[in-house]
Amino acid sequence: MPRMDSLNELPFPPLAAAAREAEPSAIEREVIALYGQFRDPLLRYALSLDLPVHDAEEVIQEVFLSLFRHLQLRRSRAHLRGWLFRVAHNLGLKQLYVNQRSNAKTTPDWARAMEQLDPSPDPEEELLSAQRHHRLQAVVQALPENDQHCLRLRAEGLRYREIAAVLGMSLGAVSISLTRSLARLARADGR
Amino acid sequence: MLHKNPHLSMRHISDEDLVRYADGELPSHRAAEVETHLKACWDCRARMEDTQSTITGFVRAHHAEFDGQLPPAAGPRALLRARLAQLDSERRVEWWKRVLQFRFALPGVAVVGLPLIALAIGILWFRHATQREWRSATALFDTGVAPNRGLTPGATREVTISEVCSVPHEQVVGGVSDSLRQKVLQEYGIANARPEDYEIDYLIAPQLGGTEDIRNLWPEPYRDYVWNARVKDALEERLHELVCSGQLDLHKAQHDIATDWIAAYKKYFHTNKPLSLSS
Numbered sequence: 001m002p003r004m005d006s007l008n009e010l011p012f013p014p015l016a017a018a019a020r021e022a023e024p025s026a027i028e029r030e031v032i033a034l035y036g037q038f039r040d041p042l043l044r045y046a047l048s049l050d051l052p053v054h055d056a057e058e059v060i061q062e063v064f065l066s067l068f069r070h071l072q073l074r075r076s077r078a079h080l081r082g083w084l085f086r087v088a089h090n091l092g093l094k095q096l097y098v099n100q101r102s103n104a105k106t107t108p109d110w111a112r113a114m115e116q117l118d119p120s121p122d123p124e125e126e127l128l129s130a131q132r133h134h135r136l137q138a139v140v141q142a143l144p145e146n147d148q149h150c151l152r153l154r155a156e157g158l159r160y161r162e163i164a165a166v167l168g169m170s171l172g173a174v175s176i177s178l179t180r181s182l183a184r185l186a187r188a189d190g191r
Numbered sequence: 192m193l194h195k196n197p198h199l200s201m202r203h204i205s206d207e208d209l210v211r212y213a214d215g216e217l218p219s220h221r222a223a224e225v226e227t228h229l230k231a232c233w234d235c236r237a238r239m240e241d242t243q244s245t246i247t248g249f250v251r252a253h254h255a256e257f258d259g260q261l262p263p264a265a266g267p268r269a270l271l272r273a274r275l276a277q278l279d280s281e282r283r284v285e286w287w288k289r290v291l292q293f294r295f296a297l298p299g300v301a302v303v304g305l306p307l308i309a310l311a312i313g314i315l316w317f318r319h320a321t322q323r324e325w326r327s328a329t330a331l332f333d334t335g336v337a338p339n340r341g342l343t344p345g346a347t348r349e350v351t352i353s354e355v356c357s358v359p360h361e362q363v364v365g366g367v368s369d370s371l372r373q374k375v376l377q378e379y380g381i382a383n384a385r386p387e388d389y390e391i392d393y394l395i396a397p398q399l400g401g402t403e404d405i406r407n408l409w410p411e412p413y414r415d416y417v418w419n420a421r422v423k424d425a426l427e428e429r430l431h432e433l434v435c436s437g438q439l440d441l442h443k444a445q446h447d448i449a450t451d452w453i454a455a456y457k458k459y460f461h462t463n464k465p466l467s468l469s470s
Contacts (some may be wrong), residue, residue: 028275035271039264044257053260061274068275100368133252140249155253160216175216179207186245 029066038081041156042088048152049092055099059091082162085153089166132189139188143181150177202227204235209242218372224441263356266432269425273466337418337453339411342378343394345449346407350400356435367391367408375408388412390420396427399434418453422465426456433459 036168040062046056065088071077140148146167160174167174204212204225212225215315229236367375372391381389392411396399409421430448433439447455457463 019381025272026277028279029270032272034270038263039267043261044253047260047330048253049258057262061267061271064271065274065278068278070401077451117241124377129251132248133255136248137256140252151249152253154214155250160211160214175207175211176434178214182210182242182245182249183206185249189245189248 013183027068027071030071031064033081034067034084035064038084042084043150045085045156046088046092048148049089051092051095051099055095056092059095060089062091063087079162079165082158082165085156085158085162086166089149112178135188136185140181143184147177147181150174151181154178202228203232204238206238206242209235209239213239213242213246235237263432263435265428266436269428271423271430273460277466337451338394338411339379342406343396343409344406345445346397346402346404347400347445348402350441352434352441355398355400355431355441367403371405371408372402374405376410378405379410392420392423395449396431398427398431399444399448400441401445417465418456422456423452425466426452426459429459430455 035061039188041061043056046059049056051059063084067080067084070083113127114164140151143151146169150163153166158166163169163174164171169177208217208221208225212222215222217225229239375391376389389410389412391399391408393403394407394409397403401407411423428450430439430444434441434444447458456465460466
């Protein structure tokens, strides 16, 4: 869709131009601007990998420190969004592995997540949407891991080619995975 | 959503194409075919709407699951800024090391010539640096990078933690009125100051409950001191984050920043010099 494309491509050229002369503080400013733009989507994705909040936040810090080094070395500025998610994915899984080894893995706190749903003026409606969220979340949790990653990355706005690059799969596999997951979600939703 | 009409299955749109169409991932010729078909076929249009509705449901559930867990960005952003500045200063040291290595790698003539050039540059740089140091030091005694505690003891309003934490840092910091600015400069005996020389800064930042009161305002030099306004801004963000994440009492934060903000910076960033020194 054209809107998504412009979202993908608009922010980078002016920033890239500003930093091309490579005065270090310009790169710092660029990294901080990208942090402002992508911190929440990346953090949500890191949390969806089942990382505790403080670990997820630390992973995102590492992602942007890597970005800083990447830009300092004048490496490619093409597809920075996909690059950020790929690094977050890899560092997130690495951290998860470390946590699992040290047996510190925490499971997501459903009760807390449910409390934080958007308040709705109508309690009945609120309950219904909470139930729907809960049902859909349960279905997503039951999907194969790769399918979960595809869905979450798509929900954060990544295009298929970006998802394919993050997860190291083919374009066709991405669209099959999304179709399969949406079909399962639809069944759980009673369609 | 997924039923298929056996008589028309060849002509109906596959589930995968529906999803790819909804996502704008079909090649344009195929997208045009799908669009034409959707106009003609109620069945496929209903499936399309179901697909959209499933996507909507998932996206809402995805946000409901995680958005409430996202901590405010101000603290982590301040930390990232500090880390970037540190990385950058390390890189500069590396750069000098490389220059020195390069010098020793050159053949005979250069070994003699380059040190002489380096020496000349060194002398110039040293003179420049000492002059700058001297200027900084004298200016520091003129007005101070720390406020005069007699004139600026700090002033706060009654606030609750939730009030302090419900508004992001950037939205609370308003400009100080011109008349108040002049009063503060007069109080500190600074005549003819240009606006770009001083920031009239809150000693206790508004996001920590500080008020726009002459007892809480002081002229903070913008010039290139080590402990400048940008460093203090980083401290304010850090304290706000610590208070809002329950790791620091609000009154303790107010007390520490009002008593000696530089000492507070050293304490809360665990460092003896500003981490953003090079930015």
